[in-house]
Amino acid sequence: MSKKHENVQLVLKNIEKMLISMSYGSITLVVHDDNVVQIEKSEKIRLSK
Numbered sequence: 001m002s003k004k005h006e007n008v009q010l011v012l013k014n015i016e017k018m019l020i021s022m023s024y025g026s027i028t029l030v031v032h033d034d035n036v037v038q039i040e041k042s043e044k045i046r047l048s049k
Helices: 003-021
Strands: 025-032 035-043
Touching: 003 025, 003 035
Parallel strands: none
Antiparallel strands: 025 035
């Protein structure tokens, strides 16, 4: 398995974990030299009116 393929698999696994654990928000990928080097999660909490 190539290093690029391993990087993609790791990224997908981490994104899946983040999506399962959040209800509202966003996920941002930071790419440098064709590789994802950082994953940022911004979660929103909705308060009832």
